[in-house]
Amino acid sequence: MNHSTIEPQVGGGPAAGSQAPASPDTSPIPASAAPTGPLAPIAPAAPFAEAKARLSAVVDEARDEILGLSHRIHADPEPAFEEVNAAADIATVLRRHGFAVEHPAGSLATAIRATLPGGRGGASPRIGILAEYDALPGLGHGCGHNTMAGSGVGAAIALAAIAEELPGEIVFLGTPAEERGSGKAIMIAEGLFEGLDAALLFHPCDRSHVASQPLASEDVEIVFRGLQAHAAADPWRGKNALDAMILLFSSVGLWRQQLPTHARVHGIIQEGGTAANIIPDRTRAWFMLRSPDQAEYESMKTRFRALVEGAALATDTTAEVTFSGGAMTMHVNESLEARWVANAAAYGIVDQGADPSSGSTDMGNVSWVCPTIHPELAIAPEGTPGHSILFRDAAATPAADNTTVLAAALVAQTAYELFADPELVAAAWRDFRGDSGTPG
Ligand SMILES: [Zn+2]
Ligand SMILES: [Zn+2]
Incomplete structure (x- = not known):
């Protein structure tokens, strides 16, 4: 981990650390800001650090494409089931990077399922990269889902660039209607999540943590x-x-x-x-x-x-x-969570632990279908309320952009570990099956 390349950017609140660059080793409060510059010079976490570095280099190169998408969606907020422009935009970018794009996918006009087979063949693993893009009625992107679209597509772009060396299949799922209507539950019922070995995404927050307990x-x-x-x-x-x-x-x-x-x-x-x-x-x-x-x-x-x-x-x-x-509630997958935390730590992100209280997400529904994580990274100073004008405005700032780009790299890197390590896929499935098996 190379802390010298990290500069705290969004930690403005008293609980988020000093604004001045400081070594996290001497600070009692974890830094949770994304790097401000290119990711490629920062050494990723083991294992597969060399491949992960190539993924972050692709993300750096695609920075304008990723952030262009995030900003266009932020400027044109569309509520649940009406994300027409966002979905079309995402589908266009994915096609440009070689994905076979199904849009609409299933019964939802704004759902997307895009696939790209790995060059090493075989049906597994199938790793799902998810993105949300709905806004809140009357508020706009007060949940910052524009950053999720940017990071999800960015992760897909990075994996597509090295698809030749992957087994199985990259599956991008554009999932509408998270804020109302649980679009993912509809897509699950229609079989669009079938065959997945994992589902990964990133959600913006005022803190950085992988664990969450949605209601x-x-x-x-x-x-x-x-x-x-x-x-x-x-x-x-x-x-x-x-x-x-x-x-x-x-x-x-x-x-x-x-x-x-x-x-x-x-x-x-x-x-x-x-x-x-x-x-x-x-x-x-x-x-x-x-x-x-x-x-x-x-x-x-x-x-x-x-x-x-x-x-x-x-x-x-x-x-x-x-x-x-x-x-639904979240079926925790500790194997995948541990990999995310390790990958994020290489970029100076210290996991701050789950939020004391939580909202709800249809990612919970996905977590009962296949191994799933719902990691969150800070895009705003700690204490910024979600679903607010403050959070909406934060979702298009340079700090949010840096986090979006970092999230793209981390999703791609965590996906890469699953593609490259059958034992990790097996461990994730063991976690999945090891719990009670019913929502609790
Ligand atoms: Zn949200
Ligand atoms: Zn929300």
């Missing part, structure tokens, strides 16, 4: 239906669907006292009536329920339905509840 989660749409009436002249003839909605929010607020600390329930009202002088006959809300425990999650779901029914009963309205887009 089981679903979207819930609730529609209350009542009866319109004049709100002053004869309100007693109406049935107030907004009252039902307000009761539901009150019930959820009281329910929180009985929920375990790590469970989450949160929602917004999307339709709350049309005018103050009309008793609302229809209201609609979008809730999300989340839990780190799949079994506990199922009981939350039952209770939530009861709260909706209670609100309808109290207001003489009717209710319709629709669950969709289930994301």
